Amino acid sequence: MQKIISLCKRRGFVFQSSEIYGGLKSAYDYGPLGVEMKRNLMNAWWRDTVHSREDVVGLDASIIMHPKVWQASGHLSGFSDPLVDCKVCKERFRADKAPAVEPGQEVTIELADKGRAKAALTYIEEQFGVTLKRSGRQLNGAKAGDRPYVCPNCGSPFMSDERNFNLMFRSFYGPVDPMGALASAIESGEFNGLSGADLRQKLDGFTKDSTVYLRPETAQAMFVQYANIQQSMSLKIPFGIAQAGKSFRNEITVEHFIFRSCEFEQMEMEFFCEPGTEDEWFEYWKETRMGWWKKFANNPENFRVRTHEASELAHYAKGCYDVEYRFPWGWDELEGIANRTDYDLKKHAEHSGSKIEYFDPVERKRYTPYVIEPAAGATRGVLTYLCDAYHEEQVEGPKGTDTRVVLKLHPQLAPVKVAVMPLVKKNGMPEKARALVDALFRRGINASYDAQNAIGKRYRRHDEIGTPWCLTIDGETLEDGTITIRDRDTMEQRRIPIDDAVTEIETLLRSE
Template sequence: MFQSSEIYGGLRSAYDYGPMGVELKRNLMNEWWTSMVHSREDIYGLDASIIMHPKVWRSSGHLANFTDPLVDCQVCQERFRADKAPKLAEGEDAPITLGDKGRAKAALAKLHEAGHEHIERKGKQLFGAKAGDRGYVCPNCGSPYLSAERDFNGMFRTSLGAVDPMAQVIAAVKASVAEGGDDKAIRKAVDAALEESAVYLRPETAQGMFVQFLNVQQSMAAKIPFGIAQMGKSFRNEVTVEHFIFRSCEFEQMEMEWFCEPGTGREWLEYWKETRMKWWQSIGLSADKLRLREHESSELAHYSDGTFDVEYDFPWGWDELEGIASRTNYDLNAHAEGSNKKLVYTDPEKDNPETGKKGWRYVPHVVEPAAGATRGMLAVLCAAYDEEPGDESGKGARTVLRLHPRLAPVKAAVLPLVRKQGMPETARKIADAFFAAGVNAKLDMQHAIGRRYARHDEIGTPYCITVDGQTAEDDTVTIRYRDDRRQERIKVEAAVDEVRRALREGRE
């Protein structure tokens, strides 16, 4: 992964996925799609538009509720989300750490000027501050001296159509001034002008599945319970971006909405908790690095009556990998009211539990497993990365990426030992056989064989097929296994089948 626009100094919280990164991300998302859609008969795929009608976000509650408490540090000027700040109990010591002595001196002078004469400096640190009743401090410098919290909507707003929104704003300001409007009236006119042509980049993929619920259900003659799955990009105007690609403004999600009968939501929540934990383990994350954390009532989103996070033990600690939420029937009810359309399901085989009449019509409840593809990719990389020290002299040391074979960007490397004696030609035929079989293989002839092995260990290639002098004699090649460096002789025609069988079984 590379910093976006790196030659121009980079863009914060934006990353480009290079040749190996894009393959790894695609493979991870393909594994999710295979498990959710291709391996089941009760989940259907969808690819909804990133830009949707603005009324979708008004009905869903995102325009009113998709806000974060925003705070400015009065010492280092860092802007951050209050709910993501480090926690400190009231009265606890809160040392402040600046970048260097010069900044610490300047900050000390400002604090003394503001009446905090008890603060003292030692090097680039300031001492004497105590945490206040807010229970948190600045994540950048540790300061408890903070501005008031204010709401910040995390949705990206843009405009759709030929009208220049700035021209609309200017016209609205001029009209308000001409009418003698005060600051409040001018701001209201500006907001109205912007809202007239406003659309939003989706902050989640879920809403597209709710507004297309009936179309999918009717076109596929789907019977409840069933699911709608979607993968794709989402956008959040995050104030606090952290841990590389873990929290960024542009990211990819893998979400599924499971529509079920009223009263069965908790049962299905338990089912998807277990199913999703097993899936993360199936792609190489160890059970002792995964846990389920139930949301406390104060954490629950406005639409949920129960949510669990699948958390992974990242290098910085436990953090969210996937959310599994019981969303009740909130979303379908909200969009039914906002669109004036009935979003109901009719089950002709069941009696209405209230009236006893045949043909139960109801608004389904929903359980949502929502995973982060980019977060998942980061977890997979953290789990797979390994450094082997070798012997006492360092011989045999290597860096190896122990990716699950199906996630590996390159599944097999085909390596002619030398560039002569017909070895490159034989290697090319083997590589072509892999391509024809749909296995992403790489013909690699650069550098000595040891360096090529090391290169493929580093990018996680699980199998290396080496063509050598013996190949011409008995039509065999050497297959080398990444994790234990074990080598075997196999027939040339068996190479593709051996790798495909290992990939199906998920073994190295």
């Protein structure tokens, strides 16, 4: 995993946000190659989900919605996790995701280094009256308490009480800052004598009229706009509404690079169907979505579908599948396909007072549609295909055996489709290369002109960023009008007429 993270920074895929100021935890910026790859992935999803079907349309909804949307959906009351702070390593984590242990079980606490282990040994003895034995950076002799878990970072059983944290980002809407009125109320003594729930209620009273939230998912806008879209487009059940865009969650555990972050992009679709047909469509979308992920993969065996147990299901779901990928740390979720029943539409109808139904003109009946939701993570998809594509191999070079690093990205996902290289910077070769790059641009093909370093280093550079093909203008080009085309994965080279180069690349892209 560390090699992929290093490549991402070195080659301009992903950078830590605000890095010159020390970075911001769980925030990332997509560099020149990363933004191309992410857009290629999301465009491929859009083409497959919306542009290749007649029964799915698109939506691009506001990130900030009326707070009542989140009251109706249950996010304001239920979108929280039980959190615990480790008193040894200070890690904050979700209690329901922590490693399980038996009460009284002996556990090993492992710190990052010997110095921290020594400090923790002293701290535990002073704060908890427990004497442990240290072996390097490990502390032995601790026992689990009444709670059936330990810290996932260090293994410590010394933890704070569980507390619920809301995962939604809060902001204020409108030009007037409610903090001014709040400050005045504090100065005038309005809060004197208040504490606990009474204090919280009084504080909320000053901010509730202007409080809004950044959306934690794109799904709710598709439910709220269901009636507008169905009526304006004269859509008949079954049909879907698709949306791709940013969502925000105040994640407790941020981990594995861009896999889980506070700001991320989703590719979601809500498919509305007649009650009684939902099981059929549930299976259909499971197979369809699994097939889509596999078609871009070098190793499709690293994708699987996992069925949720009844205990895992969200309160609104009748059933759920996860498309999972085998990441370097193990199997983890890439996309969820959920049968959300009619829960969301009925909740919004109840809270808004609007009729959110479908009238079947053939059967002459009204009903609330059921919803099948394939919800994929775009940023997780980028990480998935980076892991799938990363490849190292030993090749013979002019100085002996060398390690070639290559990203075997599917051509549809590759940031740069083709590199054009003059063998030398003279004899008219750069001019011919520039003209070929311009011809590729005119056909909508993202090409790169590269004349830096020796030709072998240029090939390696484009292998590492996943460029599928390299076109080289050399001495023979000046003699017979042919160029070399090199394949990234096989490194095989062949000559083609320079006049056919654009058509050749277009053919190769279509064949993939």
